[in-house]
Amino acid sequence: MKRVDDFRLKFGKKEYVPIMIGGMGVDISTAELALEAARLGGIGHISDAMISDVSDRRFDTSFVKEKTRLYKYNIDNSDKSSIKFDLGEVAEATKRHVGATMTAKKGEGLVFVNCMEKLTMNAPRETLQVRMTAALDAGIDGITLSAGLHLGSFGLMADHPRFRDAKLGIIVSSVRALQLFLRKNARLNRYPDFVVVEGPLAGGHLGFGMDWAQYDLATICAEVITFLKTEQLDIPVIAAGGIFTGSDAVSFLEGGSAAVQVATRFTVANECGLTDKAKQEYFKASEEDIIVNTISPTGYPMRMLKSTPAIGSGIRPGCESYGYLLDGNGGCAYITAYNREVLLNPDLKTLKVMDKTCLCTHMRNYNCWTCGSTTYRLKDTTTRLADGSYQQLSAEHIFKDYQYSVDNKVALPT
Numbered sequence: 186m187k188r189v190d191d192f193r194l195k196f197g198k199k200e201y202v203p204i205m206i207g208g209m210g211v212d213i214s215t216a217e218l219a220l221e222a223a224r225l226g227g228i229g230h231i232s233d234a235m236i237s238d239v240s241d242r243r244f245d246t247s248f249v250k251e252k253t254r255l256y257k258y259n260i261d262n263s264d265k266s267s268i269k270f271d272l273g274e275v276a277e278a279t280k281r282h283v284g285a286t287m288t289a290k291k292g293e294g295l296v297f298v299n300c301m302e303k304l305t306m307n308a309p310r311e312t313l314q315v316r317m318t319a320a321l322d323a324g325i326d327g328i329t330l331s332a333g334l335h336l337g338s339f340g341l342m343a344d345h346p347r348f349r350d351a352k353l354g355i356i357v358s359s360v361r362a363l364q365l366f367l368r369k370n371a372r373l374n375r376y377p378d379f380v381v382v383e384g385p386l387a388g389g390h391l392g393f394g395m396d397w398a399q400y401d402l403a404t405i406c407a408e409v410i411t412f413l414k415t416e417q418l419d420i421p422v423i424a425a426g427g428i429f430t431g432s433d434a435v436s437f438l439e440g441g442s443a444a445v446q447v448a449t450r451f452t453v454a455n456e457c458g459l460t461d462k463a464k465q466e467y468f469k470a471s472e473e474d475i476i477v478n479t480i481s482p483t484g485y486p487m488r489m490l491k492s493t494p495a496i497g498s499g500i501r502p503g504c505e506s507y508g509y510l511l512d513g514n515g516g517c518a519y520i521t522a523y524n525r526e527v528l529l530n531p532d533l534k535t536l537k538v539m540d541k542t543c544l545c546t547h548m549r550n551y552n553c554w555t556c557g558s559t560t561y562r563l564k565d566t567t568t569r570l571a572d573g574s575y576q577q578l579s580a581e582h583i584f585k586d587y588q589y590s591v592d593n594k595v596a597l598p599t
């Protein structure tokens with residue numbers, strides 16, 4: 186019987202344990218978590234979502250405070266078009282986060298950064314370009330493009346000296362999205378180094394509509410693998426979404442995937458950035474507690490716990506401090522929903538906004554409990570403590586369980 190450790194992910198001549206811990210913004214996949222994956226010979230991700238805030242927390246910078254001070258005058262104005270990110274500061278924050286992580290890296294594995302296109306930051310092209318090139322400057326091993334089709338993203342870093350040596354890949358949820366990406370980038374003569382195929386059971390935003398349940402990861406992986414073979418493209422395919430045990434992973438590796446990307450099992454790791462309270466909520470969740478809704482202003486469905494504090498919260502849009510989802514014209518679906526409720530309920534002190542949420546503020550405060558579909562099984566991966574709470578795990582324990590387990594077994598902590 187095979188186990189994950191019988192396989193290796195190959196990039197050129199180098200080989201890695203075929204386990205990639207997926208990017209989880211905002212700072213849920215911390216540097217500490219990513220570094221553990223690299224130390225153990227796999228691939229870890231940090232995320233550049235809300236990078237200024239992450240830098241403030243990690244390095245005591247004051248980017249958010251300064252931005253809030255600068256745009257304080259606009260707080261009661263529903264027009265957010267004047268709120269801009271200082272590109273120099275975005276670069277500095279990225280370099281701090283990436284640079285410190287790469288300096289701390291030990292072991293044979295790699296650390297990548299997850300770059301979401303939907304993080305439009307009121308100047309989509311310019312800010313994305315700065316985020317990616319600053320990460321390359323700071324020595325990141327690779328970039329995983331996510332939450333968008335990224336048709337222009339390779340072009341935005343094509344002039345960077347590391348464009349051809351860093352590992353660059355993209356997350357897709359269909360063979361069509363991959364075909365489009367390849368077609369749009371053909372003139373650059375640079376293929377992605379890996380393709381993550383993310384199915385409908387993943388955490389975070391889904392690359393599907395509300396009909397997500399009709400899709401199946403194994404089928405999409407098979408379509409992508411067949412397509413790449415037909416095109417004679419030797420690009421590793423990395424399967425993601427709902428892979429809970431080492432045996433689940435082996436079935437994808439035997440089916441032709443080169444590695445797996447996993448995340449949900451690591452949400453309850455000591456090294457994961459979620460609060461201890463949120464980690465206990467993840468452990469406690471039953472299958473009925475996990476829902477997919479459309480409250481994210483990005484327009485993508487998102488999976489989360491039903492008890493997520495962000496649901497229904499009618500806080501004032503936090504764009505003067507954050508503004509990461511502003512679309513380039515100062516728009517965000519939450520601002521529209523919030524303004525509608527203000528008009529409808531002029532006398533109410535505490536508003537409820539049910540259809541959208543201020544994702545920046547709630548992600549920043551770890552109050553949007555996004556999770557994968559297998560979250561309800563996390564309780565079976567640990568033991569209960571005397572006070573009734575669940576024991577958090579080390580990232581190493583979870584990583585090695587994926588790497589060595591057989592027979593769909595999950596090793597409990599000792």
Ligand SMILES: Cc1cc2nc3c(=O)[nH]c(=O)nc-3n(C[C@H](O)[C@H](O)[C@H](O)COP(=O)(O)O)c2cc1C
Pocket residue numbers: 206207208209210211213232234299301331332356383386387388389390425426427428446447448449450452555556557558559
């Ligand atoms: C808490 C959480 C946050 C996530 N945030 C992101 C993100 O910011 N960007 C992204 O591309 N994917 C995100 N994902 C998706 C993961 O990177 C990964 O591809 C997926 O969850 C793997 O499936 P699994 O969770 O069933 O193992 C997130 C997943 C979780 C569980």
